[in-house]
Structure formats: C-alpha cells, structure tokens
Amino acid sequence: MAPSSTEQDIFDAALTVFARHGKKGARMQQIADAADINKSMLHYYFRSKSDLYEAVFGHAVERFMASFDHDALRDADSFAELLRRFIDGYVAFCQAHTDIMQLIVSENLRGGPLLGEHLQRLEKTGEKAPPHIFRSAIESAIETGEIRPVDPDQTLLTIIATCIFPFVARPTAQIMLSPTASDWDAFLQARKEHIFDVVYHGLKHPAVSSPPPA
Structure with missing residues (x-):
C-alpha cells in the first residue's frame, strides 16, 4: 500500500x-x-x-x-556492456538521490545492522541485489577469458567505492579539482567514462578486443 x-x-x-x-x-x-x-x-x-x-x-x-534494471544487467551481451550499465546505474542513482546515499553510508559507519537485515531478506525472496548480479558476472567473465583472473570480491568493492566516493567527498573533490568539478553534472558524466576505461582495461584479458566507445 x-x-x-x-x-x-x-x-x-x-x-x-x-x-x-x-x-x-x-x-x-x-x-x-x-x-x-x-x-x-x-x-x-x-x-x-x-x-x-x-x-x-x-x-x-x-x-x-x-533503480537498477535487473533484466538489463542479466541480459548484457558482454562483460564490458554489463560493467558500463552497472557504473552508469550506480552513479546515476547517487546523483539523483544524494540523501539516500548519505543515509546508507551513515548506516555503514554505525556498523550496518539494518543494511545486512535488508540484504538477507532480499536474498530469501530469490531476488539478487545488483552487486550480487555483478559479482556473478565477474566470475563468468573470468571463466570465459574475457577478463583476467582477479578476486571478484575485491573487484566489486573497488568499483562500488570508485562510484560512490565523489558523492561522499563532494566538497573536497570540488575544492581539489576546481575548476574541473565546477560543472558537477559534466564532471560526473566524465567520471563514469573514466571509471569504465580504467576498470575495464585493468581487467581485460590481453587477447580480447576493446569495446567501441559509448
């Protein structure tokens, strides 16, 4: 209701x-x-x-x-496409819902008991949270040789932290990176492309061709 x-x-x-x-x-x-x-x-x-x-x-x-299109995450044709969708979704949500991200960060800082409860409740329904879907995709991409062998948990945490950090430390980022970050929306769009570029090319197996630009 x-x-x-x-x-x-x-x-x-x-x-x-x-x-x-x-x-x-x-x-x-x-x-x-x-x-x-x-x-x-x-x-x-x-x-x-x-x-x-x-x-x-x-x-x-x-x-x-x-906020995530779960079907779009599951149906991505390649790890590169899934990575781009995951990064775009995470950054877009943080950008549109700053208060929610601050609340989730605050809950983590106090130990995260409620967050754990909600994630466990979600798992019992059979529905996987977007990070869990993405972690499974990392494992699959390693098996198929699209990306080199890496620790899926560390990789997932690195990507999430990289997406969230500008919002957690926005005042610091805007002071340190002025005037680059003065146009915040343009900065975030460039940020999404940068995260994808650094993460994908850091993970990509040498034998795999790079994807075309978005």
Missing part, C-alpha cells in the same frame, strides 16, 4: 534529517518541523525514532534496488 500524503512528507523529511545527522544525532522535533507537522502527529505515525529510522532506511534500500 502506498503511503499517505502525510506519511510521504514524514518519509521525505526524515530522510533529509537522518542523512544529515545520522540516527543518533537526529531529533524527532527536527523531523516534525521539516515535515510541517507537530510532534504529536509524528508520534501517531511512528512511536519512536528507531521505528521511523527503520522504516525510512527500508524505503531507501527498496528505492536503490528498484
């Missing part, structure tokens, strides 16, 4: 506050003020800050998973 208008306002406000202050630093009054409701109304929908945080985090993870 879709959330009511008030619930959606609470979700949006809570996401912003939790992303900025983390679960520990956020206050229910801040969230109520951001949602333009009183604190009693907020507690009518969510009895505690923990209940609200869990609901918002679950909603954020679902939006992240839904």
Whole structure:
C-alpha cells in the first residue's frame, strides 16, 4: 500500500534529517518541523525514532534496488556492456538521490545492522541485489577469458567505492579539482567514462578486443 500524503512528507523529511545527522544525532522535533507537522502527529505515525529510522532506511534500500534494471544487467551481451550499465546505474542513482546515499553510508559507519537485515531478506525472496548480479558476472567473465583472473570480491568493492566516493567527498573533490568539478553534472558524466576505461582495461584479458566507445 502506498503511503499517505502525510506519511510521504514524514518519509521525505526524515530522510533529509537522518542523512544529515545520522540516527543518533537526529531529533524527532527536527523531523516534525521539516515535515510541517507537530510532534504529536509524528508520534501517531511512528512511536519512536528507531521505528521511523527503520522504516525510512527500508524505503531507501527498496528505492536503490528498484533503480537498477535487473533484466538489463542479466541480459548484457558482454562483460564490458554489463560493467558500463552497472557504473552508469550506480552513479546515476547517487546523483539523483544524494540523501539516500548519505543515509546508507551513515548506516555503514554505525556498523550496518539494518543494511545486512535488508540484504538477507532480499536474498530469501530469490531476488539478487545488483552487486550480487555483478559479482556473478565477474566470475563468468573470468571463466570465459574475457577478463583476467582477479578476486571478484575485491573487484566489486573497488568499483562500488570508485562510484560512490565523489558523492561522499563532494566538497573536497570540488575544492581539489576546481575548476574541473565546477560543472558537477559534466564532471560526473566524465567520471563514469573514466571509471569504465580504467576498470575495464585493468581487467581485460590481453587477447580480447576493446569495446567501441559509448
């Protein structure tokens, strides 16, 4: 069932506050003020800050998973095509949903218990998260000789970290890379191409031809 208008306002406000202050630093009054409701109304929908945080985090993870075209990832004709789609999807989501990525990073910094719970719940449904799909593709590409033998887990982590880092450290990046990063959208488009170029050519088996430019 879709959330009511008030619930959606609470979700949006809570996401912003939790992303900025983390679960520990956020206050229910801040969230109520951001949602333009009183604190009693907020507690009518969510009895505690923990209940609200869990609901918002679950909603954020679902939006992240839904942002990827799972069929497109599975149906890619080559590892190069899958890599490009994975990078494009990750960066595009981070770009469009900065608050969600900040929330997920914050949850990781506090130990990630909720993230683990949601991923385990997803696996029980038989649906694989995009990183798991991509990890399987790395193993297949090694077996077929498209890429050289590498550690799939380390490779996956390297790619994800490379995609996320500009958003985690945007102020630093814009100071260090000014004026290159002054046009943020253009910088991110170039960033996607750079990540693909560095990762693919670092992994590609010498006998495999390079893919054409995107």
